[in-house]
Amino acid sequence: MKVAVEGCCHGELDKIYESISYLENKEGVKVDLLLCCGDFQAVRNEGDMKCMAVPAKYRHMQTFYKYYSGEKKAPVLTIFIGGNHEASNHLQELPYGGWVAPNIYYLGYAGIVRFKGVRIGGLSGIFKSHDYKKGHFEYPPYGPDSLRSVYHIRNIDVFKLKQIKMPIDIFMTHDWPRGIYHYGNTNQLLRQKKFLRQEVECGTLGSPAAAELLDHLQPTYWFSAHLHVKFAALMQHEAKNNAAPKITKFLSLDKCLPHRDFLQIVEVADRPGSSEHLEYDPEWLAILKATDSLQKPSCNFWNPPQDNGLYTRWDFSASDEAMMEVVSDLSGDLCIPENFSLTVPAYDPSCPQPNAHPVYSTNPQTTELCATLGLTDIYILAGQAYGEECATGATGEEEDEDSTGSVDEPSEYPTDTSGLSSSYNPDEITIEDEWVEEEDEEVECTEGKGTDAVVPEGQVGSQDSDRDSSPQREMANRLILPSTCSAPESEAPLRSLRPLSLPPPLASLSQGSSEEEGGLTPARVPKRTSGETTLGSASHTGSTPQIKRRNQSIYTAVENEESED
Amino acid sequence: MQRPQFRHPLQGSGPRAAGFRSPPPAFDRTGGMFPSPPWAFSNPPPPFGPRFGQRSPNTPPREFGGNRGGGGGGGGKYFNGRSPAHTPRRSSPSPRGAPFGRSPYESPRRHSGYQGSPRTSTPFGSAHGRERGTNDMEKYYKPSMLQDPWADLQPISVTQTQSKCNPKLTNTSRQGRYYN
Numbered sequence: 001m002k003v004a005v006e007g008c009c010h011g012e013l014d015k016i017y018e019s020i021s022y023l024e025n026k027e028g029v030k031v032d033l034l035l036c037c038g039d040f041q042a043v044r045n046e047g048d049m050k051c052m053a054v055p056a057k058y059r060h061m062q063t064f065y066k067y068y069s070g071e072k073k074a075p076v077l078t079i080f081i082g083g084n085h086e087a088s089n090h091l092q093e094l095p096y097g098g099w100v101a102p103n104i105y106y107l108g109y110a111g112i113v114r115f116k117g118v119r120i121g122g123l124s125g126i127f128k129s130h131d132y133k134k135g136h137f138e139y140p141p142y143g144p145d146s147l148r149s150v151y152h153i154r155n156i157d158v159f160k161l162k163q164i165k166m167p168i169d170i171f172m173t174h175d176w177p178r179g180i181y182h183y184g185n186t187n188q189l190l191r192q193k194k195f196l197r198q199e200v201e202c203g204t205l206g207s208p209a210a211a212e213l214l215d216h217l218q219p220t221y222w223f224s225a226h227l228h229v230k231f232a233a234l235m236q237h238e239a240k241n242n243a244a245p246k247i248t249k250f251l252s253l254d255k256c257l258p259h260r261d262f263l264q265i266v267e268v269a270d271r272p273g274s275s276e277h278l279e280y281d282p283e284w285l286a287i288l289k290a291t292d293s294l295q296k297p298s299c300n301f302w303n304p305p306q307d308n309g310l311y312t313r314w315d316f317s318a319s320d321e322a323m324m325e326v327v328s329d330l331s332g333d334l335c336i337p338e339n340f341s342l343t344v345p346a347y348d349p350s351c352p353q354p355n356a357h358p359v360y361s362t363n364p365q366t367t368e369l370c371a372t373l374g375l376t377d378i379y380i381l382a383g384q385a386y387g388e389e390c391a392t393g394a395t396g397e398e399e400d401e402d403s404t405g406s407v408d409e410p411s412e413y414p415t416d417t418s419g420l421s422s423s424y425n426p427d428e429i430t431i432e433d434e435w436v437e438e439e440d441e442e443v444e445c446t447e448g449k450g451t452d453a454v455v456p457e458g459q460v461g462s463q464d465s466d467r468d469s470s471p472q473r474e475m476a477n478r479l480i481l482p483s484t485c486s487a488p489e490s491e492a493p494l495r496s497l498r499p500l501s502l503p504p505p506l507a508s509l510s511q512g513s514s515e516e517e518g519g520l521t522p523a524r525v526p527k528r529t530s531g532e533t534t535l536g537s538a539s540h541t542g543s544t545p546q547i548k549r550r551n552q553s554i555y556t557a558v559e560n561e562e563s564e565d
Numbered sequence: 566m567q568r569p570q571f572r573h574p575l576q577g578s579g580p581r582a583a584g585f586r587s588p589p590p591a592f593d594r595t596g597g598m599f600p601s602p603p604w605a606f607s608n609p610p611p612p613f614g615p616r617f618g619q620r621s622p623n624t625p626p627r628e629f630g631g632n633r634g635g636g637g638g639g640g641g642k643y644f645n646g647r648s649p650a651h652t653p654r655r656s657s658p659s660p661r662g663a664p665f666g667r668s669p670y671e672s673p674r675r676h677s678g679y680q681g682s683p684r685t686s687t688p689f690g691s692a693h694g695r696e697r698g699t700n701d702m703e704k705y706y707k708p709s710m711l712q713d714p715w716a717d718l719q720p721i722s723v724t725q726t727q728s729k730c731n732p733k734l735t736n737t738s739r740q741g742r743y744y745n
Contacts, residue, residue, distance in 0.1 A: 015705060018705075019702060019706065022703070022705070023711070026706065027711055179726075182721070183721045230714070232714040232718060233721075234715055234718045234720040234721060235720070236723065237722075237723060238724065245722070247720050249715050251714055251715075257705075258704035258705055259704060259705075259707070261707065261710075262705075263705075265711045
């Protein structure tokens with residue numbers, strides 16, 4: 001089947017569908033499925049628009065509302081993940097995924113579905129180390145901090161995905177797996193996006209969580225966006241269990257603008273006899289059921305269970321019985337019900353509501369799925385806990401981090417970065433005017449850096465306690481990948497992941513590169529990479545980075561100091 | 566496109582179950598036995614080219630738009646062409662940021678009732694307007710959209726990137742594990 005892959009959508013549904021239609025007519029092909037890799041902006045009305053982390057001048061309704069209201073219908077089944085520019089209140093209604101409009105399906109915080117027998121998965125959001133270990137505590141109306149943290153990837157979702165055992169055909173993340181740039185034409189990438197050079201050479205560009213998933217899932221295809229550049233890579237994984245090494249075809253695409261590489265048609269073989277409709281994935285739903293009790297809608301850090309004697313269970317992979325139970329729950333029908341319904345009023349251009357407030361509402365699709373499978377609606381849980389735990393905990397830390405970014409990085413948005421905050425938001429991507437290529441490259445400079453922060457060891461919780469990450473900022477320069485916490489965890493996948501964040505061999509990097517395993521002495525990372533890396537690191541001495549055991553820094557309760565041998 | 570020197574990673578790799586969960590007993594909606602259960606496949610489909618391998622079980626025809634359990638009442642109607650809440654207008658792209666109505670760029674001499682964007686259509690007949698709209702979409706189209714983006718790439722193995730790394734950047738005691 002022909003799968004159209006689109007990079008960042010930015011609400012340009014009309015253009016995207018028209019482009020597909022034009023391409024179909026011109027080339028005589030028929031597209032069966034559209035995958036969109038984030039920044040979808042499923043903005044239903046003015047209230048949703050206020051839940052989108054974009055500067056005021058870029059806060060436009062765009063075209064999604066037409067598909068929501070029924071004025072238009074998506075001409076091709078569309079599946080998308082969230083990015084860092086989303087109507088977050090809308091997407092939070094569908095934590096396990098669901099229809100945002102007829103024929104347009106959101107995968108949720110993380111999700112796997114099947115279409116024509118092809119397993120398609122995705123992880124929404126972008127990686128930010130300081131929010132990674134928190135629960136999904138956010139709840140509208142959002143403050144300046146939660147407006148951004150809401151789309152930051154959480155370790156609970158990565159943990160769930162790491163329970164997957166059966167092969168995945170296609171996987172999507174908005175930001176890139178860290179290190180993937182070494183598996184394609186890196187030089188060409190850096191010619192197109194010069195401002196990425198430093199991060200690429202330091203190995204800090206991209207999401208370590210996505211890199212971990214890439215190593216674990218080893219899907220046939222991996223699609224991303226976020227950096228507004230087309231980049232292809234072919235990554236050959238290390239062989240597992242005497243099987244031949246798998247290869248992942250990685251592709252990142254641009255945003256939908258004229259003359260840009262925002263769309264790609266990929267031929268993916270479907271499986272004969274499989275359903276023509278979008279289906280649930282039994283293995284994934286079994287994992288959701290098994291991990292349901294682990295979810296905490298709290299801004300306190302969560303440490304995934306692991307085989308260290310402290311947990312009674314750390315393996316939440318789906319047994320055959322669990323999968324059959326899921327199929328039984330669904331009455332033998334894996335087809336995702338086409339049960340979309342409007343939950344909030346759609347934008348009406350003839351009757352605009354500029355003062356509309358963001359609506360918090362539960363979504364009957366989530367209610368139905370939770371009832372069917374016995375899952376918790378974590379959006380409701382977050383609403384119940386809202387204001388109790390997070391009123392003071394996260395705020396100080398977030399402001400600190402944002403203010404650092406404004407000092408060290410020129411903002412993409414010269415002044416007003418958000419209608420809700422005066423602090424710089426390193427997650428922002430410039431949605432510049434059309435035709436302005438040079439401006440695009442220039443202003444995206446800091447964005448590309450800001451989003452791909454070095455994972456500070458301290459922030460990702462080397463200890464078991466819930467703690468504010470701000471005291472740990474001195475350790476912010478360590479480049480650490482999130483640990484693989486689900487047992488059984490062998491060393492082999494850890495090793496195979498290691499090079500993903502290793503910088504290329506450049507002697508000049510002695511000051512800038514830190515081993516991704518996390519030095520005990522953090523290496524100095526150039527300031528422009530992230531706001532997180534700038535505050536007074538006590539170790540800005542350029543001393544030789546020492547290597548910590550990889551994957552321990554985030555999940556383990558006690559740091560493992562034996563890694564050097 | 567298949568590169569001759571490129572061996573599909575799972576060709577000849579033996580049973581699919583290697584490294585993955587073996588297929589569970591078939592869960593069968595129609596009562597018979599199937600070669601593989603709904604969630605497991607014996608061979609992966611190759612990225613390009615014809616399919617081969619075991620077939621997944623035939624699924625019975627699905628009722629389109631069926632609901633299971635009562636949630637989301639009324640949802641089905643949105644798949645049957647709900648009448649639009651707005652006056653139908655030509656699907657011509659409007660300038661970004663323009664109000665969704667008359668284009669602000671329209672001059673008073675335009676024909677009244679004309680709703681198209683001046684970029685993509687003119688008041689001088691729908692055919693002309695359609696042509697202008699097509700020209701606009703030409704700007705979004707690139708032939709490379711249908712070309713294999715990996716055609717010029719060779720798979721790079723994880724071990725290859727390991728060897729590229731500067732040993733100075735790694736702890737010497739760690740070196741033994743990776744660089745032997």
